[in-house]
Amino acid sequence: MTAKVLVTGGAGYIGSHVVKALGEKGYQVLTYDSLVTGNPWAVLYGDLVLGDLLDAKKLQEVISDYRPDGVIHFAAHIVVPESVAQPLKYYVNNVQGTLNLLSAMIKCGVTKLIFSSSAAVYGVPERVPVPEAAPLQPINPYGHTKAMVEQVLKDLSAVGEMDYVSLRYFNVAGADRDGRIGEGKEDATHLITLATRAAAGKRSYLSVFGTDYPTPDGTCIRDYIHVEDLAEAHVLGLEYLLQGGESEVFNCGYGKGYSVLEVIEATKQVTGVDFPVKYEGRRPGDPPVLVADSQKIRARLGWVPASDDLDRIVYSAWRWEQKRKVDVKC
Numbered sequence: 595m596t597a598k599v600l601v602t603g604g605a606g607y608i609g610s611h612v613v614k615a616l617g618e619k620g621y622q623v624l625t626y627d628s629l630v631t632g633n634p635w636a637v638l639y640g641d642l643v644l645g646d647l648l649d650a651k652k653l654q655e656v657i658s659d660y661r662p663d664g665v666i667h668f669a670a671h672i673v674v675p676e677s678v679a680q681p682l683k684y685y686v687n688n689v690q691g692t693l694n695l696l697s698a699m700i701k702c703g704v705t706k707l708i709f710s711s712s713a714a715v716y717g718v719p720e721r722v723p724v725p726e727a728a729p730l731q732p733i734n735p736y737g738h739t740k741a742m743v744e745q746v747l748k749d750l751s752a753v754g755e756m757d758y759v760s761l762r763y764f765n766v767a768g769a770d771r772d773g774r775i776g777e778g779k780e781d782a783t784h785l786i787t788l789a790t791r792a793a794a795g796k797r798s799y800l801s802v803f804g805t806d807y808p809t810p811d812g813t814c815i816r817d818y819i820h821v822e823d824l825a826e827a828h829v830l831g832l833e834y835l836l837q838g839g840e841s842e843v844f845n846c847g848y849g850k851g852y853s854v855l856e857v858i859e860a861t862k863q864v865t866g867v868d869f870p871v872k873y874e875g876r877r878p879g880d881p882p883v884l885v886a887d888s889q890k891i892r893a894r895l896g897w898v899p900a901s902d903d904l905d906r907i908v909y910s911a912w913r914w915e916q917k918r919k920v921d922v923k924c
């Protein structure tokens with residue numbers, strides 16, 4: 595019998611790559627998504643149930659009918675500046691939505707959860723590469739929502755009501771190797787997506803926010819992880835839990851950082867397009883350097899990334915961007 599997995603937010607960017615990875619490995623998958631930012635075309639395996647985490651009754655019915663062996667929980671709002679401007683929207687969706695999910699799972703005896711956390715829980719880390727044991731000190735409401743959910747999970751785990759793996763993603767980028775899915779949000783905010791869109795002529799220029807950070811070239815340094823390697827981390831995390839593994843938190847990144855200017859240079863090289871770049875002031879709340887210490891996930895889950903290469907990440911995003919059409923919502 596193959597395991598049954600419920601994926602909230604499976605129609606979104608990262609969720610859809612995980613649905614694909616699970617489907618390819620023979621898992622039964624059901625996606626629960628409101629399509630607030632997701633796309634039905636992105637769900638390549640299993641059925642898509644149109645539903646909101648905030649519709650507790652429907653969520654309960656779906657879990658009760660499907661009886662998954664485990665849940666992978668992506669559904670959330672994800673834009674940091676928007677979370678600063680509209681905090682309640684983020685606390686309601688990301689925290690209340692997750693509480694609804696956890697309550698429904700516990701009522702149905704479903705106790706295995708993979709949670710999409712974020713490097714945003716670290717705020718401005720005291721040392722980099724940042725280990726999982728670093729203090730959680732988020733600097734924006736988005737980061738707080740992720741840290742709050744992690745606290746809830748820790749407390750539930752302590753009384754045996756939930757076994758979870760919390761994956762703290764660093765900067766996720768790229769698209770699937772078959773070119774079928776990728777970042778579909780028109781208003782996406784991540785650097786590699788925006789750079790490849792500028793290269794494709796879908797944006798007139800690319801903004802660089804801050805050139806006076808204490809880094810070698812003055813721009814921020816981030817740890818970019820290919821979305822397919824991240825998908826594999828979810829599959830490994832799920833297998834770990836299904837085999838009886840205890841609750842754990844893992845960073846997901848390569849442990850290597852690139853500056854904004856290095857990413858722009860790589861994108862220009864890979865695409866062959868010299869797109870315009872505009873230099874602007876710093877954005878509030880951007881830490882200068884965010885790089886993962888990823889030794890724990892490598893050692894404990896046997897995670898071996900296959901695409902730890904900036905050019906490769908950029909190339910996959912570029913291939914997708916050239917193909918991507920503007921979505922028609924159903």
Ligand SMILES: NC(=O)c1ccc[n+]([C@@H]2O[C@H](COP(=O)([O-])OP(=O)(O)OC[C@H]3O[C@@H](n4cnc5c(N)ncnc54)[C@H](O)[C@@H]3O)[C@@H](O)[C@H]2O)c1
Pocket residue numbers: 602603604605606607608609626627628629630631632633645646647648667668669670671672687691710711712713762763764765766767779784
């Ligand atoms: N993209 C990144 O670099 C990054 C980094 C760290 C953490 N994360 C986390 O990964 C997860 C997925 O991010 P993504 O980039 O794929 O975002 P996304 O917006 O592409 O996907 C989120 C999905 O959740 C759905 N959704 C949102 N609220 C919902 C609700 N109330 N009910 C049902 N469905 C709902 C959306 O329709 C969408 O399909 C999020 O939890 C995010 O916080 C992402």
